[in-house]
Amino acid sequence: MQRFEYFTDDDVQKIHEATLHVLESVGVDFGYAPAVEVFKKAGCRVEGERVFLSPKMVMEQVAKAPSEYTLQARNPDKNVAIGGDNIAYIPCYGPPFVHDLDRGRRESTLEDYANFVKLSYASKSMDITGGMMAEPNDIPHARRNAEMMFASMRYSDKPFMGGAIGAEAARETIEMAAIVFGCSEAALAEKMPMISILCTRTPLAYDDRMLGAIMAYAKAGMPQLISSLSIAGATSPVTMEGTLVVQNAEVLAGIVLTQLIREGTPVVFSGSSSAAAMRYGTLSIGAPEMAVNTAATAQMARFYGIPSRGGGAITDSKLPDAQAGMESMMSQLMATLSGVHFVLHSAGILEGYMAASYEKFIIDDEICGMCKRIKRGEKADPEKLALDVIAQVGPGGEYLTHMHTFRNFRREFYTPIMEQKEAYAGWKEKGGEPIERAANRKWKEILEDYQEPGMPDGAIKDLEKYIEKKYGK
């Protein structure tokens, strides 16, 4: 499949130049003394927390970030390449609530988090287990990261996402990973079994917790997303281009920091900016402007030779309804066609990141499967052109019983997770249900059939000891 480019090269160049101008003349606030120190040492102009970056140093440092790298899973078959022509789908991140058709909306717990780890492990389309898929509100704050990481490492053998709340959570995640992989932290930097998302405080600022984690992960050589979520019309200009300039400036400033700390630290250029719902002054992630930002983010990241993150199966809807379906497909398909490499929020999101839905997780998994089928692309070779078959069947004939059909249909056609393809009568006979009902059965079936992938000897005990030692029983 060829790639979709939304902006012209000329517009990309203009957005780039405007970004350099902002970094040099407006600057970015870094609310964490150790970070400001790093920039000072590197010769940047600094006024209090505000750091001004010259075009020369920005381009020099950004050039040091790798354009492609691989996250090593506990199960090597599940390693994930970030960059190039690859795309990775990663489930929802951050919701404090969960939703399902049986119990409705409620505060999420550690059990919900573990359930989403299991659903991600079982999914053909989710490449990375994810992190913070649902906030474990039933666990004391201090202990949450350790419990989530334990669940991620235990219930799935895919690469996972690390904790992001401060240097402490980052250190903890690295130490626990070292236990599971039974290796030194230096060796862990070779494996890179995880990736974390660190966010700006838009507009044009970073806070101490995020900077602490950015620096800790960079020191350890762990991959991280440097992420900006500007709200056009609220935390950035109402125009797409102005928002891209702010997003760009924030992300590049953070990437420069990672490279100053450890040259070659793997990063992802992460943009999830969208429009404000002006009537409410709130963020709208189901807006078409979000899809435009996703395509543009992929283009800007390509311009800098860094893997990109954008899009996802995201919606403002409160239920897994038609709005959820159309908004989620819009952003997911746009990310897929635009060459985004890392698609966070690929499954489960409702309510503009506020809730994780069990049914929508399955529906979005279907969306991801369809998008991957489209991205797989086509090649007009003789077997695919099938000229001999067309001649044999001729006008008015049928292809259902032809060997060529049997030989190719499994590879050629996407096979849905939930069969909702029969004609009306057959569907009615089966109960005449909307798709969220089929999804409700599906996630229960997956959790019932779930079996642990298994851990290296003693790893579970050692992790339990590690957590108990830090936080008690």
Next chain:
Amino acid sequence: MQRFEYFTDDDVQKIHEATLHVLESVGVDFGYAPAVEVFKKAGCRVEGERVFLSPKMVMEQVAKAPSEYTLQARNPDKNVAIGGDNIAYIPCYGPPFVHDLDRGRRESTLEDYANFVKLSYASKSMDITGGMMAEPNDIPHARRNAEMMFASMRYSDKPFMGGAIGAEAARETIEMAAIVFGCSEAALAEKMPMISILCTRTPLAYDDRMLGAIMAYAKAGMPQLISSLSIAGATSPVTMEGTLVVQNAEVLAGIVLTQLIREGTPVVFSGSSSAAAMRYGTLSIGAPEMAVNTAATAQMARFYGIPSRGGGAITDSKLPDAQAGMESMMSQLMATLSGVHFVLHSAGILEGYMAASYEKFIIDDEICGMCKRIKRGEKADPEKLALDVIAQVGPGGEYLTHMHTFRNFRREFYTPIMEQKEAYAGWKEKGGEPIERAANRKWKEILEDYQEPGMPDGAIKDLEKYIEKKYGK
């Protein structure tokens, strides 16, 4: 916005060459003697109904079809340009059933048809009124076309779609249009107030009714879609490329016929081929393979310099649920990004063309509005880059109250038809409804507020007389 190209130019060339090979060596069946005569006269090799077309004659005739033209509406503000960088959205076509949340699924009537004309007239996104949006099952077969055309001409002032069932329906549509526009049929050929869809009998055949209409419209110089709907794995090869070859061969053969009858007849290269749902042996229009075919159809039509038709807000779902939303957005966004010019089925379709849904019509209208916003594109000029604004607000500031936001947000942001953007609490307070409920209120509100655009003096009486004379009271 730049255009998305799915296939490489090299693959497009290969599909083209394979198509010419099929047209010359396999041939196409034309089940209508007058059509076969036209090909004979033009010097084609003919065996019974089977016509073989040489590459030379195919390319010569196809080159005569215009790449861009304008349909003139009764209201000149609503003229529609077909081709170039333009895209036109046209509602559902063909369903024998209708569905709404109050009455469920039932056979459609002329009242339903008229209602969809009114909804299309009221829509900002529907560019053409449409035709056969719901089969008027309560009207005698012979009279159906006349009644539908009367409703299309009376209740909307946009361009409309003409009857397609045989030469008689085509003649009738032209005669009725001449009454409304108060002009000769020759003059009507200048105005081109309508466009019709004529379909192949896949694989590689045409039947008498479609050929009768194709020839009648071509003689009158009326624009028409030459349309192929191959079912990969059933009526064409299971591979995308093989299906494209069959679709291409059918469409090009029909276009050649139109140009032999009247050089320069405006046509649309129309492809709506998709995958079979192998488990059921039925057509699946919600499949990702349909989106691939849509992108490829746009590319092939560009290759021949002819406007294209593909995609639409189409689904296999039986209800306006998440499946309907995601499948409809997939095909509609793909059509929009791929440079399709004429998007039939842009609103209302359920059940793989079997039912027209009142609620989904409104939901799809939202999808079309979002897609048009994306297609509008962006330009990185100073007002949009907003460097001065970014400098004024600075790090940590806010943009909500800035003049630049007030000045631009209406133009910049898409405004939803149905407001479902507020946070959970506000939505819950309003009743906590899924979007199909908001759509249910919306279509009733539109039909209640509907007012006829008005007709030229006496036109309504003359049309009534015309129908009465032909079919009685």
